[in-house]
Amino acid sequence: MGYVDPAVVPTIAHELNLSVAEVHGVVSFYRDFRSAPPAPTQVRICRAEACQAVGGEALAHHAATLRAPGAVDVDDVFCLGNCSLGPSVIVNGRLHGRMTAARLDALVAEQPEAQA
Ligand code: FES
Incomplete structure (x- = not known):
């Protein structure tokens, strides 16, 4: 289980032709996405x-x-x-x-x- 480092959100947004706010919104809304490494x-x-x-x-x-x-x-x-x-x-x-x-x-x- 991984996570989405906030530092890569602009890159994801660029590659998906989305705004940084849209990608951040998805990552922060859905509980299966994390912004920090999960506990083991x-x-x-x-x-x-x-x-x-x-x-x-x-x-x-x-x-x-x-x-x-x-x-x-x-x-x-x-x-x-x-x-x-x-x-x-x-x-x-x-x-x-x-x-x-x-x-x-x-x-x-x-x-x-x-x-x-
Ligand atoms: S209510 Fe707990 S597994 Fe369905």
């Missing part, structure tokens, strides 16, 4: 209804405690298409269902970059 561990937690009904809200509150600038990013998403196995999370691109706080702690701890 990415956690995306489902906040949609089916996961909320099976403990997703409590899991989201727990996940928020795992945030560590430069080490762990935690983002909310709204449905990962794994509703019947909620609460669902994605950790570094891999989908996990029936997540618990303890399992999430273990998953984050076992990410290679998190151990450094």
